[in-house]
Amino acid sequence: MSITTTTHASYATAADLLAVIQPSTGGRDILDPATGELVGRAPEHTAADLEAAVSAAREAQPGWSALGHEERSAYLNRAADAVEASAEALAELLSREQGKPLNGPNARFEVGACTAWLRATASFELEPEVLVDDGGRAELHYRPLGVVGAIGPWNWPMMIGVWQLAPALRMGNTVVMKPSSSTPLSVLALVHVLNAALPGRVLQAVSGDRTVGNLLVEHPGIAKIMFTGSTDAGKAIIRNSADTVKRLTMELGGNDAGIVLPDADPQTIAEDLFWGAFINTGQTCAALKRLYVHEDIYEDVVTALTETAKATPMGVGLDENNVLGPLQNKNQFDIVANLVQAAKDSGARIVLGGNPEQGQPGYFYPTTLVADIDNDNPLVAEEQFGPALPIVKYSSVDEAIEMANALNVGLGASVWSSDKDKAREVAARIQAGTVWINKHGAVDPRVPFGGAKQSGYGLEFGVEGLKHLGQPHVISY
Incomplete structure (x- = not known):
């Protein structure tokens, strides 16, 4: 030939x-x-x-x-x-x-x-x-x-x-x-x-x-x-x-979990947490899609994430100022909107977003943070694949690991801590193909990547x- x-x-x-x-x-x-x-x-x-x-x-x-x-x-x-x-x-x-x-x-x-x-x-x-x-x-x-x-x-x-x-x-x-x-x-x-x-x-x-x-x-x-x-x-x-x-x-599909241990510094991790969840406006298989935060620092993490989200512009992609864009299609927009509405109806706290503008061109859904939400809420249990992050409070690390492992998926996960030895101990117990420490979704062409479970x-x-x-x-x- x-x-x-x-x-x-x-x-x-x-x-x-x-x-x-x-x-x-x-x-x-x-x-x-x-x-x-x-x-x-x-x-x-x-x-x-x-x-x-x-x-x-x-x-x-x-x-x-x-x-x-x-x-x-x-x-x-x-x-x-x-x-x-x-x-x-x-x-x-x-x-x-x-x-x-x-x-x-x-x-x-x-x-x-x-x-x-x-x-x-x-x-x-x-x-x-x-x-x-x-x-x-x-x-x-x-x-x-x-x-x-x-x-x-x-x-x-x-x-x-x-x-x-x-x-x-x-x-x-x-x-x-x-x-x-x-x-x-x-x-x-x-x-x-x-x-x-x-x-x-x-x-x-x-x-x-x-x-x-x-x-x-x-x-x-x-x-x-x-x-x-x-x-x-x-x-x-x-x-x-x-x-x-x-x-x-x-x-x-992923629906990746992140666990924030009580010794983490909310201000230090906020930006990396945000991009772990909202990269590509949340439309990433291995994005952080459900966040578990210890009760001792829960409100501090919610506040730090809110400050980061408010400072991150969303809009038309060809505008050099924007770093978040629309959802790619109407079907995905509807999935996110319906899941956030279900969270609202359940009594979860909408900290930021959750209110898309009506009559505007494009499938823009605002950056949305949802707190005080149950682990079995559809926004947590289903992969939303968009700019909406549920933040679940936990009391013990065992409880957080149990919730993180409860679903039938396991593409990626992350652990956030000031003590890497503690983080590694938790990471070893999470059922996922990749577990990152103090970062999320950081794929590398040299490092094998694949999923667990479904x-x-x-x-x-x-x-x-x-x-x-x-x-x-x-x-x-």
């Missing part, structure tokens, strides 16, 4: 990117969730388009695999260069389509994370493991699986897309991506930019509705599905992939993440 690369190009504005990814006719209108204005038109790919993409990816895979780790890593670094060259245009398009502001831990941050993950994934070493060497010898190798189907979410569409495609490509697989129907333009633009640096046909994207996604999951030519999204959607993928016995990496299975990031994109292959002699 002959492998060639396309000519490198960079883009200055979102309009430049839209000009090359929009269909010449037809397509589906994508609206800005902050203003309701037209962002662009997304192609509606068909079953035939998906079939063509999978066939092309299968044809390209042997040649891509034959390049070896070193050359594939070089391609990933070139792809990172391409993203950097078009970073501002990608961030502008992301802000307009997803709603997140340019500044803060948002659109520019997300595009920067794409380059960081590409480079980090290219740097990992994956050598054969010697299992036995005592006269006989057994080695564990990891071989490419084939074609990986990557199904991404609408909250971090570019960054999570790279989390999926980078290790898959590095391991010698080819990739067919299916972006969320809410944010297809961002992913199509990212794939177009990446393909300026990658060999032809190793990375492709198909845009469409759930029907196209189901066909990808069921396709016998797809060896593995990587999915980030809700637990319910993940369960459907598990069922639909069963007949072809696909490998799966499922990063599903938050999914499989690992991403680091060398362990690479292994999950390979077929274990033992050679014994």
Whole structure:
């Protein structure tokens, strides 16, 4: 097979990117969730388009695999260069389509994370493991699986897309991506930019509705599905992939708990607590979504969080002053609004927010803090996925741990304390894939990440993440 690369190009504005990814006719209108204005038109790919993409990816895979780790890593670094060259245009398009502001831990941050993950994934070493060497010898190798189907979410569409495609490509697989129907333009633009640096046909994207996604999951030519999204959607993928016995990496719902120990300093931790909960306006799988605070410092933590929230501007993402944006879609807005209303009706104390403006454009829900709330209240027990944080008071650490572990999910969690030894003792008792101390949601490309319980299975990031994109292959002699 002959492998060639396309000519490198960079883009200055979102309009430049839209000009090359929009269909010449037809397509589906994508609206800005902050203003309701037209962002662009997304192609509606068909079953035939998906079939063509999978066939092309299968044809390209042997040649891509034959390049070896070193050359594939070089391609990933070139792809990172391409993203950097078009970073501002990608961030502008992301802000307009997803709603997140340019500044803060948002659109520019997300595009920067794409380059960081590409480079980090290219740097990992994956050598054969010697299992036995005592006269006989057994080695564990990891071989490419084939074609990986990557199904991404609408909250971090570019960054999570790279989390999926980078290790898959590095391991010698080819990739067919299916972006969320809410944010297809961002992913199509990212794939177009990446393909300026990658060999032809190793990375492709198909845009469409759930029907196209189901066909990808069921396709016998797809060896593995990587999915980030809700637990319910993940369960459907598990069922639909069963007949072809696909490998799966499922990063599903979280509803992460945070426990503030009585020795924590409210003023010291307030800003990190706030961003742990409200990064991307709360629309993050591993965001802090229920906060347990010891009764001795409860009111002090509530006050410190309120001061931080009041000082954090929300608005249209292209305004350089804003660092919080709208909810991405009407359905998510309604979920948050209904959960906060249920908390109000139950007698919980609305410390801040809870009163969205009527008749305004965009799906803006104000930063909301809810205190004096029961642990079984729906705002606590269900993943709200928005800018509303319930704060639950506890009396003993055992009680807090019991409440944190009570749900059937466990993506991430955090412990906040001035004593790291005490924090580690508590962290060891929490049922979650990752427990952070004095921070929350701080993912690192070098550190494996995955969920416990119904938050999914499989690992991403680091060398362990690479292994999950390979077929274990033992050679014994």
